[in-house]
Amino acid sequence: MLQQAFNGLVGGAFYALLALGLAVIFGMLGVVNFAHGAFYMLGAFGSFVLLDSFGVNFWLALLIVPVVLGIAGVLLERLFVHRLAPLDPLYNFLFTFGLALILQDLVKRGYGVQSQPYPRPSALDGSIDLGLFTYPTYQVFVLAVSVLVCGAVWVVLTRTRVGMIVRAATERPELSRALGIDVARWVTPVFGFGIALAGFAGVLAAPMRAVNPLMGSDLIITVFAVVVIGGLGSVFGSVAAGFAVGLVSALGNYYVPSLSQTLVFILMAAVLLWRPAGLFGREEAL
């Protein structure tokens, strides 16, 4: 039971990292990035290719892949997303949907649909005795790292000047602009950062999940449900909902296995009935 809860939190770590990226991108640009799952998948494939073709180990991949994907995200924002931003948000949603299809099928064409193996880094092999039960070291590492990253983002957002600007621009872009903050200057790096986070989550996923072209497309729908539950505009809500959904699905899986996959959507429906803007969203955001 406690172990199930722990499994849930580890699964929730991925939801939280992806939802966090989605939330900052949405907050800053008003763009729901359909390709977020594809970038997560690219992160996992990136670390696989780095190891397989260049012998680059996990730790370096954890550094290189997010940087490369972050740069790709910056280019993407500058070249395309930016142009569609003044139009109906639906156009960027559709644009990133097309992008997701292309990325997914490009990888499928290159590597097929079989899962690629990725070994755990040797330092994190084996398991740890957590007192009540033993648990794979790598999973503990994933949980710790993602809590750390979400916490660091939280600190940056609440305690630093950059964070203050980003939060202001996220919540009241018009007012921030009126107060002389150059919102446009922060939009591109935030987009890149969100993509980099998705890639980071992908690298983390590689040693414990199947690395295949479809790994992102199913996950992203669940992450959408997560951010709807948490409140799309809310960074805190997205992260909290990420861990909570992980926990609920793992416990649900334990008690009512037949509901395991639908549970998160049932949860979403319940939350929508009660609070249409999500648990931590603002009504006006609708």
Place this chain on the structure above:
Amino acid sequence: MILSKLAGRPVLLAAGLVAALVLPWFVYPPVALDIVCWALFAAAVDLLLGFTGLLSFGHAAFWGGSAYATGLIALHSGLPFPVAVLGGAAFAAALAVPIGFLSVRLRGIYFAMVTLAFAQMVYFIANQWRDATGGENGLQGIPRELFGLDLSDPFFFYYAALPFILGGLFAAWRIVRSPFGRVLMSIRDNPNRARALGYGIDRYKLLAFVLSAALSGLAGGLFTVGHGFASLQGVYWTTSGQAVMMVVLGGIGTLWGGAIGAALIVELNDYLATAGFEETGIITGAIFIVVVLLFRRGVWGTARDLVAARASRARPAPDNEGTKVEASV
């Protein structure tokens, strides 16, 4: 003036009808059936997107849900296929009531994400409820006959299905032209004003959602009987995306444009499949991106604007950058 009269409805409607009637003579009949089924599906999605301002990314739930319902009725009851197909459409409409009730209160991108999530829920149920849906195997051997008449030849089934497709398209057209459709458009253009005028906008949106789902279900049911099987592919989210893609390619808010988008995408997929190119997402995704970036009015919308601009050359053409959805935000 002559051109604009030519572009008027009767001529185009007749041309469309003739095209639908001769289609299987020029196109491989199963592909022809796919085209008209997807055309109706696209029209149903456009009813929401183009005329109500709601982007549903979850219509696979209705297309695919009806596919299973239709298949089950046809397999287990022995009733003729029209009954099964209408039963499937009714099932889709019933499924749309709770989903729509929860979704229509949200706007724009929220609506898209929530419909997507509900459709995925339907997908998981279809995947796990193996006793009824066959899980990964789907439903197979769905009969194609009508009172002893064997319709397993796709060429004949096309003509048996066509009246339902045309009926569905006509219904969509009537809905758009009706006073009810006018209210939908006023909600799309300015929801607050529509509410101020006393319309219960959520009720109108819900009804539009259910009607759209019923038409999608009709299309999905015919598709299923035509192929003789129902599969998980029908309820997967890429199916929803494909329908939206056809609408955008044809032109949002044009109703008939979706048929052109459907014809182009189905033909393209068929061509790629015959050429042994399985990763169709690379091509269709690229086309989609180009349309979204450069060609937002779609094939039909662009053609219509060109004709309109030529007809009124004296006056400067109206600046229609972007499409009608924009008015909804």
